Amino acid sequence: MPRPTGQSFSRRTVLAAGLAAVPLAVAAPAFAKGNFPSPGPVIPRDAILTYDDMIAALRKIEHSSQGSVTVTTLRELGITPGVSEAGRDLYVATVGTGPKHVWLQGRIHGNEPYGVDSLLAILKSVSSSGSPAYSRIREELTLHIIPMYNPDGSELYIRHTILQDGTERRIDLNRDWALDAFAAKESQSWYAYWAQVKPAFGLDIHHQGLKTDESGDAITMSLGISLSPSGPTLPFIKDGLFDIQTRQMQGLVYNELKGYGYIAMDRYSVSGELELDIHGGVSSATMLGLNWNNLNPTGHSHPMVFFETYGGPIGQKSRGKAIKQNVLGTAELLDGLASGDVWNTDPMVWHNMPRVDYTGYITDDGVVPGWPMYPPVG
């Protein structure tokens, strides 16, 4: 693992300066902890970026990047099928020249919109900021930014994509990376690209409904690992390496963001009391080193984590904050990966984060009771 460079600047200050150039990252006044305005009954669809909006934004950033950003489609890269079920091109932007490739994806669930805004903001900052932190990100990392993994579901504002084989079966693309799956063209295409890129790290941005803690305050962001640390699967991958590294990645995000007054974080949970251990999700498959269609014969694998931001039917003010916390979390994670500082994070931070009292795990075969399955490894 790379050692930190020992450069003595305040990471937060430097990154915040870089983000100031991004119009999406609105400056928020100091709010009480987790104070998001109440969700209204109507989803503000007008303000949600469409597929065409995303393409236009990517092209604009590419144009103004003076060559540092490349926007391409999977079809242009020769990947088959390379398009969505409905035939939409799948867009990826790359920036940076570093040896470590990072996979950043948003909106795999079409009705969870703000991963698009968040990743466009990150792309713009990384491509244009002259700060030392962003320069280092460009030098150490190559980012593969997928703002809209699921364009069909995004245009329909539904979670799934819809198969166009006559069945109109709805496919959850985040359950479709498994040997017996890959029903959708999106999964086949993005997986083929992933197997070519062989990333070193990954991040996936989602939304969840309004979550509150015991005192009723909003949890604005949940940090997730789709194969639970100390759970049935992760401790056995690479002798527990990803169990430690995923906790370090999320521990860094937690440490860096916990000082922001409007951000209240916890650990992601399902149905209130279960931790995830689903194998067919993208982030799980990348850690398992899935080899589908013999596209990954060496079994390449890497740690990958996810954010669940409070989203959905919210007004403009809370939307700006939801996006901003994603952007900050992503920027801090990238800075930590570029500097190597993330590997100085105590993995036990994960276990001291706010969380519900878990009773077990949700797995592909149903609920496995008992928690934790194994003691945490520090």
Ligand SMILES: [Zn+2]
């Ligand atoms: Zn989701």
